[in-house]
Amino acid sequence: MPLHYKQGDLKLLEREAEELRRAELVTAGIDGVRPPRVHRLAVQECMLVTEHVPRAESLFNHLWNRTGWCRWRSLHRCSAEDLGARLGKWLRAYHASTGFLAVDSREYLARLADRTSCKLEHLQRRADCPVGLHTTRRIRSYVGQIIGPRLTFGSQYVARIHGDFDLANILVDPQGGLYIVDFADTREGLALSDLVRLWHAVWAISELSQRRRRALQPFLEALIDGYGNLEVKTDSPLFLALRCWNALTLILSASMFGTMLGFSGNRALRQLAAVNRTWLESTDFSLKEC
Secondary structure, three states, X not given: OOEEEEEOOHHHHHHHHHHHHHHHHHOOOOOOEEOOOEEEEEOOXXXXXXXXXXXXXXXXXXXXXXXXXXHHHOOOHHHXXXXXXXXXXXXXXXXXXXXXXEOOOHHHHHHHHHHHHHHHHHHHHOOOOOOOHHHHHHHHHHHXXXXXXXXXXXXXXXXXXXXXXXXXXXXEOOOOOEEEOOOOOOEEEEHHHHHHHHHHHHHXXXXXXXXXXXXXXXXXXXXXXXXXXXXXXXXXXHHHHHHHHHHHHHHHHHHHHHHHHHHHHHHHHHHHHHHHHHHHHHOOOOOOOO
């Protein structure tokens, strides 16, 4: 069996190995989606050895290459729906294994506000800050209000989350099987954050052209439906707040690391950053009850 080797801090690797095994167990009923199997944890070498998925590509590459202008490898509507539905179901099963309803969600909202403020500070310190002062002030005002007494988000679903449920951490094999990798950031948090992370990343690609939008809209709808929570609303204040953090993260990544990715990678990242910047500048962040 082909193997993948990951070195690092032993305690962190032990935690990741434990979470990989647990995730495989609690989501075993979801066909076509699973984490790679743990082969062994090499204590002396501080190395986690897991299953390697031959000829797999990231979900980012899979969606990007099949929704562009190379029509000979297009993403069909049924394929997009299937991918979204399977990932939604897997994520719901993963969250349900540890999930509970937190009556007081202020602690989790405060963490979100702090992380968003940190992203803004990092952007403002850059000489090439791509986010204007007016937009920055609007985001700061919104972040301040979501943790204030004026807005009550009420009970929120809290669970052990993946923490980095992004397109880069989902692999697609040649047969269409999906593999969830990189459980290094798992922690207790708002379950919605994992869902929004993936939804927003796919949405950003869909905004690059009408062709991409037509191809990926079924994925976005199936992802929400597959998650199975009828209360998930993409225009709710909390959903928008989480999207805001994701937009800032991608813009900052493009500013800091774009030139390290080569011409094609840098071009793609900057296109996505422009989509997110436009969204931040044009969105009227609602402050309704959630």
